[in-house]
Amino acid sequence: MVTETFNKKILPTLDFDKEIKRWSEVVNVMNKPKPGTFSTSKQAVWKKNKATLWHFPAVEKKYEIPIFVVFSIQNRPYILDMAPGSSVIESLVNSGYDVYLLDWGKQGYEDKDINIEDYIDDYIKKGVQRALRHSGAQEISLLGYCFGGVLAAMYTAIAEEPIKNLVVAAIPIDWSINIFPDKWMEG
Known part of the structure; x- marks a missing residue:
């Protein structure tokens, strides 16, 4: 869903579906467990x-x-x-x-x-x-x-x-x- 803004010079046209998907990926990455360290037995x-x-x-x-x-x-x-x-x-x-x-x-x-x-x-x-x-x-x-x-x-x-x-x-x-x-x- 693309939304037109009142002034394209100030705010660009937003594709909300694309933005929601992009920010969902950011949230997914932020919530993933941290990478393991020292994976070899020690x-x-x-x-x-x-x-x-x-x-x-x-x-x-x-x-x-x-x-x-x-x-x-x-x-x-x-x-x-x-x-x-x-x-x-x-x-x-x-x-x-x-x-x-x-x-x-x-x-x-x-x-x-x-x-x-x-x-x-x-x-x-x-x-x-x-x-x-x-x-x-x-x-x-x-x-x-x-x-x-x-x-x-x-x-x-x-x-x-x-x-x-x-x-x-x-x-x-x-x-x-x-x-x-x-x-x-x-x-």
Whole structure:
């Protein structure tokens, strides 16, 4: 049902049926349950303040060396495990890896005095030690994502623990590479 308005310059012609359908969809989306997070089976194996070390056991363990994921401090790590069939964590555990993920928790003002050294020594190092003890493995592989990759690289450089592999993704380490074409940077 299209309704003419008294002044088309001020108010456009409205198709009420179309508008009702459109707003009904908005209401439906708003009332749907929130997407699940951490859909893969897990258990907490260590906690410190807001941080939690999650263990995602392999479906059928094929590899002795577990993967320790260091995620970014500010972002939420559940994006690696949002939904079945499109989950990084699920893919790893289905491939035969035990996965440990360091979830920093939601940072707030009270965390303002935690520095890089604290994150590395008090959280990553202790988390890796706990994962090694929990898994019984002799070595561990680190997977660092975003700023977590920077922290994982720093930790790997000084680690006394047996780090087998370091894999980093989406990290801001090499600032010499310019993302803009050189011509754009000429001034």
